[in-house]
Amino acid sequence: MAAGKPSWWGRFWQQVQEFLRHDPTDLDSYRPALRWLLNVWLFFQQVAFGFREKRGPLRAAALCYTTLLALVPLLAVVLFFSKGFLKEHTASVVPQMIDMLVMKVAPQLEVLPADQNGAAIKTGRIKVSDEARHEVVQNIQQFIGNIESGTLGLIGSLALIVVAIRLLMTIEETFNDIWGVTKGRSIWRKVIYYWASVTLGPLVILSALALTGTAEFTEAVHHFVRFPLLGRFCLMAAPFVILWVGFSALYGLMPNTSVRWWAAAAGGIVAGSLWQLNSILNAMYFSRVVTYSKIYGSLGILPVFLLGLYFSWLIVLFGAQVSFAAQNHTAYLQKRACERLDQFGRELLACRLVLLVCRQFLKSLPALSVEDIAKRLTVPGSLIMQIANRLADAGLLTITAGEPVRIQPSRPPDTFTLADILHVLRASGGSSVAATARNTDLVEALLHDLRQAERAAPANLRFSDLAVRAEKP
Numbered sequence: 001m002a003a004g005k006p007s008w009w010g011r012f013w014q015q016v017q018e019f020l021r022h023d024p025t026d027l028d029s030y031r032p033a034l035r036w037l038l039n040v041w042l043f044f045q046q047v048a049f050g051f052r053e054k055r056g057p058l059r060a061a062a063l064c065y066t067t068l069l070a071l072v073p074l075l076a077v078v079l080f081f082s083k084g085f086l087k088e089h090t091a092s093v094v095p096q097m098i099d100m101l102v103m104k105v106a107p108q109l110e111v112l113p114a115d116q117n118g119a120a121i122k123t124g125r126i127k128v129s130d131e132a133r134h135e136v137v138q139n140i141q142q143f144i145g146n147i148e149s150g151t152l153g154l155i156g157s158l159a160l161i162v163v164a165i166r167l168l169m170t171i172e173e174t175f176n177d178i179w180g181v182t183k184g185r186s187i188w189r190k191v192i193y194y195w196a197s198v199t200l201g202p203l204v205i206l207s208a209l210a211l212t213g214t215a216e217f218t219e220a221v222h223h224f225v226r227f228p229l230l231g232r233f234c235l236m237a238a239p240f241v242i243l244w245v246g247f248s249a250l251y252g253l254m255p256n257t258s259v260r261w262w263a264a265a266a267g268g269i270v271a272g273s274l275w276q277l278n279s280i281l282n283a284m285y286f287s288r289v290v291t292y293s294k295i296y297g298s299l300g301i302l303p304v305f306l307l308g309l310y311f312s313w314l315i316v317l318f319g320a321q322v323s324f325a326a327q328n329h330t331a332y333l334q335k336r337a338c339e340r341l342d343q344f345g346r347e348l349l350a351c352r353l354v355l356l357v358c359r360q361f362l363k364s365l366p367a368l369s370v371e372d373i374a375k376r377l378t379v380p381g382s383l384i385m386q387i388a389n390r391l392a393d394a395g396l397l398t399i400t401a402g403e404p405v406r407i408q409p410s411r412p413p414d415t416f417t418l419a420d421i422l423h424v425l426r427a428s429g430g431s432s433v434a435a436t437a438r439n440t441d442l443v444e445a446l447l448h449d450l451r452q453a454e455r456a457a458p459a460n461l462r463f464s465d466l467a468v469r470a471e472k473p
Contacts, residue, residue: 060313070167243272263327271319358413367408414464
């Protein structure tokens, strides 16, 4: 290797350091491998910044509180519509469903000390018991029974049902905020969506639980696990796949906007995997759970359950943010590039925009839409409209009123030059400082001469001539 010549790894690391320092978005200038890594880095950066900007942890805490109030009435409504389907299986399937829900939402309950005093055995491990989870399940069943028996009265039961519906509305509003949707669904669409949520969704879960309790299903599982590798892999992958599908459906249907299936699937895979890992790695909460048990004693179940709810909602909202970032990653890169666009960059973009629409006009082709122009110039459509509006106010471009919005020259391309475009962008639209000064001001006179020299320069071509030169190879 020649002295002083950097190695491949040295050049690679130099580009990485340059990216981390200056944060460029022109990824085409990097090697393919580095370009892919930087794109992944920008994606995770987009997710992290978006999650913080949308106040994900705060919204998770709010949903945790709302869920605590609405969980029992929501389950009561679900079971009311499901009993007709379950019939004789109700007594066995309903406790199983509630137990599964508690176990998935708050796996920390499984690591509560059995003696509720936080005492550790000699090995230093915590004596684990499932009594806490069973106690929560029994309490939830008792609360549901109070609602069904009419103990709370008609007004009290209706109030709890309103709280349950409010939970679904809060979830929809949170998802809409993540996606930047300002208008929610109409009341009739909400009725349809919420009705499907409290009937069809739980019905599928209850049906699966009833099916897995049959002797035929148990026999089929025993037959399937005879294949060591395949059977073990499928049994391990099944919970992940079920959660992936469920979360993907949630992210695709809940926001009041068009969510592409692959974006919903990306968020579903991330959230489903984190949810399952949260259930598996409940030992992570050992220290917190033991602390709560020492402080609160038998009342430690409540803060532990709240902790589980909070982490569950964090995962759900994080998956929604991943779904949004996956669908809008290109727009995010373009937005970052526009935020660092200086005056020269705006002038260059404006001239390219005018040249593009003039070439289309001179070829007698239909005017380009804003979306087409944005794709060709690789910039956001909002920036195209911002510049086009300035040029339209100056009488250089025309913006159509139909759908899609199109841009075309408002006068022949041989009647304006590059300097005309620069003058429009440099004009602030208000009164300038020079206008309030004396006409004999030296700086004003020099700038006037400079502008005249710019117009007289050979490079100040008319756009008709510029379009002809652009066609030449």
